[in-house]
Amino acid sequence: MKRPDLDRASIAPELRRLERRLMLKGAISLGGLAMLSGCTLDDEPAVERALARVMSLTDRAQALLFSRHRLAREFDAARITRPFPFNAYYGQEDVRTVDPAGWRLEVSGLVADRRPWSLAQFRALPQKRQITRHICVEGWSAIGCWSGVPLSVFLHHVGADLRAKYVDFHCFDDYSTSIDMATALHPQTIMVLDFDDTALPAAYGAPMKIRIPTKLGYKNPKYLAAISVTNRFPGGYWEDQGYDWFGGS
Amino acid sequence: MPRPRRTPARVIRITHWIGALSMLVMIGSGWQIYNASPILPFTFPPWLTLGGWLAGGIAWHFAAMWVLMGAGIVYGTYGVVSGHFRRDLRLRGMGAIGRDMGLALRFRLSHTPGHYNAVQRLLYTGVLIVACLTVASGLSIWKPVQLGWLCWLFGGYDLARRIHFTMMALIVGFLVVHVVLALLVPSTLFGMVFGRRPAPHDPEAVR
Ligand code: HEM
Numbered sequence: 001m002k003r004p005d006l007d008r009a010s011i012a013p014e015l016r017r018l019e020r021r022l023m024l025k026g027a028i029s030l031g032g033l034a035m036l037s038g039c040t041l042d043d044e045p046a047v048e049r050a051l052a053r054v055m056s057l058t059d060r061a062q063a064l065l066f067s068r069h070r071l072a073r074e075f076d077a078a079r080i081t082r083p084f085p086f087n088a089y090y091g092q093e094d095v096r097t098v099d100p101a102g103w104r105l106e107v108s109g110l111v112a113d114r115r116p117w118s119l120a121q122f123r124a125l126p127q128k129r130q131i132t133r134h135i136c137v138e139g140w141s142a143i144g145c146w147s148g149v150p151l152s153v154f155l156h157h158v159g160a161d162l163r164a165k166y167v168d169f170h171c172f173d174d175y176s177t178s179i180d181m182a183t184a185l186h187p188q189t190i191m192v193l194d195f196d197d198t199a200l201p202a203a204y205g206a207p208m209k210i211r212i213p214t215k216l217g218y219k220n221p222k223y224l225a226a227i228s229v230t231n232r233f234p235g236g237y238w239e240d241q242g243y244d245w246f247g248g249s
Numbered sequence: 250m251p252r253p254r255r256t257p258a259r260v261i262r263i264t265h266w267i268g269a270l271s272m273l274v275m276i277g278s279g280w281q282i283y284n285a286s287p288i289l290p291f292t293f294p295p296w297l298t299l300g301g302w303l304a305g306g307i308a309w310h311f312a313a314m315w316v317l318m319g320a321g322i323v324y325g326t327y328g329v330v331s332g333h334f335r336r337d338l339r340l341r342g343m344g345a346i347g348r349d350m351g352l353a354l355r356f357r358l359s360h361t362p363g364h365y366n367a368v369q370r371l372l373y374t375g376v377l378i379v380a381c382l383t384v385a386s387g388l389s390i391w392k393p394v395q396l397g398w399l400c401w402l403f404g405g406y407d408l409a410r411r412i413h414f415t416m417m418a419l420i421v422g423f424l425v426v427h428v429v430l431a432l433l434v435p436s437t438l439f440g441m442v443f444g445r446r447p448a449p450h451d452p453e454a455v456r
Contacts, residue, residue, distance in 0.1 A: 242304035
């Protein structure tokens, strides 16, 4: 009798879940304080839950602080950070690429028109350019120049339900993140086609990334593959592991 | 004649210990966050940090932030309304500071319940100002867009980050001196936990 081959892809989600649990456990190791008091809160689900609850309180405060009319500061071209740093949850040698001519953005959820979009269609829409500061949750920051279609323009085009709560992004490098509708409609939230006035290079998310200068770096997905408008909380790659969901700056 | 009230006031004792604990959590988790992207050529030893990894550090930092802000608002309001700040923390002249510093260094400085000497006043007022600056610069790097004016006041994102770090260092410096002094004069430590009654006829107590 032949044993069926273990299919790595089929257990991948299971593995990822396991990894996340381990990470969350690490998150609540009390480090020095635990050593002082001689007890570990590592495996204390009550602490885990309490921290998560405070985090959602903090997220609510962030949403209250957010204003649709307040703009992130824009800079002169001379301030652009060169070279602009590469950053992803993997190394630069593992960057995935697609043929731009064959690329389509999948559109789903609470929208009237769910036909996929090509790059040419995006190029035909009005473009906006910004030189803004990208701030990473780790604390470093870099100034870059991005241009593309305001997300609000696109959402109007596809007849999205603008009263929906979330816009969800999925990427072909298996990254994902999601944002609140208020931020999605912010004038500086753009679907980027160009970096520094030339077509977005592979390292920075070709063929399309979402640039949101009012949010931290992990809320700015690259290598976009699909967009969805929804009322069901979508979470995201880092958010599911313990980073706060709102991630505003 | 009524017995004098215990000093420091219970509000001050409670908010002091809640504030001190949340401050320690903020420092430990802040070191965790710092380690993710250091601005100086060193990182903090992981066993001194809180949270296990960056996201855990952030979770602890913000949880402690709410507690510290709560304790700070209660303490600050009480300090102003009750006249405690004006009465007990108002700075003395350079002469008094120099004299008390000299006495303190020779271990001759007497401690009277309900009365802070000139050096204590300087240290406490200083650390309270530094704590306010820590919170403000922390808010400015948390919300450089929504609180853009605050970030601008601190000289922009990069400088604000360095100021936040420097304020932390000042608090740690204060903490070392503060704890050593408290351990040298254990009666004040007892007093900060349970409160003490000043002697009724002690001229220092009513000054
Ligand atoms: C970063 C944490 C801390 C800060 C910011 C801080 C700050 C202060 C301040 C502002 C006061 C004056 C309170 C008032 O009357 O309004 C004070 C008093 C005091 N603190 Fe702390 N403290 C901290 C941690 C500690 C620790 C860990 C200890 C214990 C070793 C301690 C022991 C005391 C004592 C004994 C007094 C009263 C001194 C006296 O009555 O002569 N503090 N502290």
